[in-house]
Amino acid sequence: MLSKQESIDLRGKLIGESCQLFFRKNPLKIVRANAQYMYDEKDDAYLDCINNVAHVGHCHPAVVKAGCDQMSVLNTNNRFLHDNILLCAQKILSTLPENLSVCYFVNSGSEANDLALRLAQIHTGNKDVIALEHAYHGHLTSLIDISHYKFDLPGGVGRKDHVHVAPIPDTYRGKHRDSNKSEEELGSMYAEEVRAICNKIQEKGKGVCAFIAESLISCGGQVIPPNQYFNEVYDAVRASGGVCIADEVQVGFGRIGKHWWAFQQYDVYPDIVTMGKPMGNGHPVACVVTTKEISESFNKTGVEYFNTYGGNPVSCAIANAVFDTIETENLRENAVVVGEYLLDNCQILSRKHKVIGDVRGVGLFVGIDLVKDRETREPNPKCAKFVHQRMREEHILITIDGPHSNIIKFKPPMVFTKENVDAVMSTLDRVFKEYREKSELFEVNTTRMPGYVTDGKSTKEHRPIKALLERSNIKSI
Ligand code: PMP
Numbered sequence: 001m002l003s004k005q006e007s008i009d010l011r012g013k014l015i016g017e018s019c020q021l022f023f024r025k026n027p028l029k030i031v032r033a034n035a036q037y038m039y040d041e042k043d044d045a046y047l048d049c050i051n052n053v054a055h056v057g058h059c060h061p062a063v064v065k066a067g068c069d070q071m072s073v074l075n076t077n078n079r080f081l082h083d084n085i086l087l088c089a090q091k092i093l094s095t096l097p098e099n100l101s102v103c104y105f106v107n108s109g110s111e112a113n114d115l116a117l118r119l120a121q122i123h124t125g126n127k128d129v130i131a132l133e134h135a136y137h138g139h140l141t142s143l144i145d146i147s148h149y150k151f152d153l154p155g156g157v158g159r160k161d162h163v164h165v166a167p168i169p170d171t172y173r174g175k176h177r178d179s180n181k182s183e184e185e186l187g188s189m190y191a192e193e194v195r196a197i198c199n200k201i202q203e204k205g206k207g208v209c210a211f212i213a214e215s216l217i218s219c220g221g222q223v224i225p226p227n228q229y230f231n232e233v234y235d236a237v238r239a240s241g242g243v244c245i246a247d248e249v250q251v252g253f254g255r256i257g258k259h260w261w262a263f264q265q266y267d268v269y270p271d272i273v274t275m276g277k278p279m280g281n282g283h284p285v286a287c288v289v290t291t292k293e294i295s296e297s298f299n300k301t302g303v304e305y306f307n308t309y310g311g312n313p314v315s316c317a318i319a320n321a322v323f324d325t326i327e328t329e330n331l332r333e334n335a336v337v338v339g340e341y342l343l344d345n346c347q348i349l350s351r352k353h354k355v356i357g358d359v360r361g362v363g364l365f366v367g368i369d370l371v372k373d374r375e376t377r378e379p380n381p382k383c384a385k386f387v388h389q390r391m392r393e394e395h396i397l398i399t400i401d402g403p404h405s406n407i408i409k410f411k412p413p414m415v416f417t418k419e420n421v422d423a424v425m426s427t428l429d430r431v432f433k434e435y436r437e438k439s440e441l442f443e444v445n446t447t448r449m450p451g452y453v454t455d456g457k458s459t460k461e462h463r464p465i466k467a468l469l470e471r472s473n474i475k476s477i
Helices: 004-014 061-071 083-094 109-124 183-203 229-239 262-266 292-300 313-328 331-352 381-393 418-448 463-471
Strands: 030-034 037-040 045-048 102-106 128-132 163-166 208-214 243-247 272-275 286-290 356-362 365-373 399-401 407-410
Touching: 045 418, 061 313, 083 102, 083 286, 083 313, 102 109, 102 292, 109 208, 109 243, 109 272, 109 286, 109 292, 128 183, 163 183, 183 208, 183 229, 208 229, 229 243, 229 262, 313 331, 331 356, 331 365, 331 418, 365 381, 381 399, 381 407, 381 418
Parallel strands: 128 163, 128 208, 208 243, 243 272
Antiparallel strands: 030 037, 037 045, 102 286, 272 286, 356 365, 365 407, 399 407
16 A cells, blocks of 8 residues: 555556646545544544535445445446346335436446436427536536536636526525525515526527426535525416426435435426436446436437446445435434434534524535624635634535535434434534634734734744633643
8 A cells, every 4th residue: 555645646657637636735535434423544533514425334244245346247338238227227116206207327426327317308499598506517528617606716717608506595695595585485576587587588589498406506605595485486487487406316226214315305306307326326326317208209219328337237236225225224303304304403502602593404414604703694714714614624525615605514324323423512512612712812913012022923922822722731822
């Protein structure tokens, strides 16, 4: 095995620099994982709160065995008859509304969303796509084009003419926030924004191709769209000739506990559902499910669909094992119980730490929104950065996301336990306290002790500050 430094050096030389790496200044070298724990090259364990891909737990023995067994017998493309793909399709369809009855197997969430857009274009004959502010739907060119999260970055490709961005339906810090309004009213106000976009498209003599959204918005900051939103949006989009795509790549497969798919909590019926990440527990397998009518339009073009690896016997054996494990280990129930416990404990923590502006979540999809001020709700990315780094030092892996990089995201493997929550909460409590002390120190330094500090950096050692630093175990400010 290469030393960690050798890995860093070689990666620097061999792998594209823009490829994302967690903790770039001091990356983690993870060499093995089990259930909700990951281990580095020194065999130090890290609690994984971020891996929504290792859905039923890292290296789950049943999933590993299913893949190995099938790999030793046959793996080939799906132009031959094979039972695994059929079993997998049956399992997926048994969890979905009846109108969603046809599957296309692919290899990644991006491929699934790209195919979903293609199906929508062919079925509707339209091109204009409506997506949400801060949304991410994949890395293919077609998806970067509709992902505000990427195309709107300073070096991004910008908004293309066929792309329309609707405001994120975030009741905490979105465009419409009004504590006197009910959730339903806010849902309608945000839906009205989409209706206005549909009208504009139609005024230009065109129709809508598709509305695409995650049913819970992850990259946008663990946002939970208000009730009524999707119901009204779906009506408006359909009235303008479009179809509705639910991107369940991050939030599907029982993560919310109560339902298999996050859209089901809103009682809406998408025309296309895309799924990926958790489906293979780390193995690349994904799927697009759609209606008979949309599938027929695709078929009528006469252009056959072929995908070398999509739906191969090994991928489907693995996906079937993931499905079975969710059921045999009652992982959806676990998501409900542990998710509620996590949410409750985050709420308790918020009573102690003013930096927590909002706590929201469903099942094992939870976010903590960090603010500078609870009244103004101004985001606090500085605190988020501090917490992210300190938690890593404490061997707990969390991620930070959202347009302001101020949301702590939890999307752990579904085997997460209440004991894991306790460990995360007590550590977060300590880390928030450290942050508060650090901020107070900074305030003391800059406002009350001129002469000792420039740009927040201590120029002279100051004894009371040193004592505080030692007490709070902060290495430097
Ligand atoms: N949709 C959503 C909501 C995602 O979060 C992602 C990946 N983060 C994708 C699509 C793309 O999936 P993949 O990386 O498997 O291509």
